[in-house]
Amino acid sequence: MSVELETLLRPDKQHHPETIQSAELADRLRSHLNTPVMLRAMAEANRPGLPSRNVQDTFVRYAEGELGFHSEAKGLFGEYEVPNLRPDYYRPVGTSGILLEVERGKTTQNNMDLLDFWKCHICTRAHYLFLLVPQELRQNEKQVRPIIVFPLVAKRLRAFFQAPNLTNVWGLFLFGY
Numbered sequence: 001m002s003v004e005l006e007t008l009l010r011p012d013k014q015h016h017p018e019t020i021q022s023a024e025l026a027d028r029l030r031s032h033l034n035t036p037v038m039l040r041a042m043a044e045a046n047r048p049g050l051p052s053r054n055v056q057d058t059f060v061r062y063a064e065g066e067l068g069f070h071s072e073a074k075g076l077f078g079e080y081e082v083p084n085l086r087p088d089y090y091r092p093v094g095t096s097g098i099l100l101e102v103e104r105g106k107t108t109q110n111n112m113d114l115l116d117f118w119k120c121h122i123c124t125r126a127h128y129l130f131l132l133v134p135q136e137l138r139q140n141e142k143q144v145r146p147i148i149v150f151p152l153v154a155k156r157l158r159a160f161f162q163a164p165n166l167t168n169v170w171g172l173f174l175f176g177y
Contacts, residue, residue, distance in 0.1 A: 001135060003033040003042070004176040006154045008161040013127075013170040018094040022128040025067055025091070025098065026173035029130065032062050033177065042177045048138045052104035055132065055177065056088060063089060069100055076123050087119060090126065096170075097126035107133045113153045117160065120169045127170040135176040150176030 005026060013019050032038060038058060045054035063069040073090030076099075089100035101116040113133065120129040133153050136146035154174055160167050 001043075002039065003030055004135065004150060005030045006150075006174045006176070008154075008158060008172040008174065010161055010166055010170045011163075012166075016170065018096050018127065019171050021093050022098055022171055022173065025093070026130060026175075029059075029063070029067060030175065032066075033059060033175065046104065046134055046137075046177065048140045048143070050104070052102045055104055056102045060089075063100065067091065069098075076125055077119075079124070080122065085119065087116075087123075087126075092125070093128065096128065097123075098128040098130055099123060099126045100130040100132075102132045104134055105137065105139060107137070107149050108147070108152055108156075113156060117157055117167075117169060117172070120172075121167045123168075127168060128173070129169055129171070130173045130175065132175040132177055150174070 007023065009019060033042065041058040042055060045058050069089040069091040071089055072086050074086055076090060077085040087099040088102050091098045099120045103112045106112045113131065116131055117129060120126055133149050135150040137149050138146045157172055159165050160169065
């Protein structure tokens, strides 16, 4: 199974220089994640009972070293009453930036995909979201049928890129691992 990428862009921002740069970074990340070594590591990290941190750990050196992301950037939400709010990773791009979030077990069950989208929506220094979610999820070894996560998240978030629901998120790059 390979890592899928679905790109959702605001129609009025599709040709913006920051959108183009963000899309290039997303393509680089997807290419890296689709190497045989990474696919094996991510499959191992997505086993039942493991936290999303294990998935992050498979590619964090590449995200920080090659793509310029910073772990859990603090201060991005200082103007809000929830000062401890922060993304998994952040990278500036132009006058904006990209939040990078990795989810696993609570993606749709606890609406973490919507929380990550909301964080990007209210972040004054980021208009782009890289969201990594499992293509399918097993919560435990006895679960017969996996939960199909990636297409559900795409369907849930697609509405925010259609009028009249446009938000401050100019682009969502949804990775299904």
